[in-house]
Amino acid sequence: MKPRPFFETGSVGYSATRVDSQYDGLQLQTSAWKVEPAVVRHAHSSFFEDRLAFPPGTAQLDSALVMRKVPVDWLPLQRLDATTDTGA
Secondary structure, three states, rough: OOHHHHHHOOOOOEEOOOOOEEEEEEEEEOOOOOEEHHHHHHHHOOOOOOOOOOOOOOOOOOEEEOOOOOEEEEEEEEEEOOOOOOOE
């Protein structure tokens, strides 16, 4: 899938909070989707360095994109609670 359609349809993201089962959410909204490839010289993530969750070789940086001079709004979403039964 090309980057632009991926982000247009997947503009919602969640981040871990201090409570293990809760995640804060944001939705990116823009009227001008424009992404460019970026060059990564170094990357570090304490999240992906957890060897119990991600054994060596299971998580790799494969690309990076940047959005420049694009009008955006970040909309807060309702907190996600991973312990809530959805009935699924």
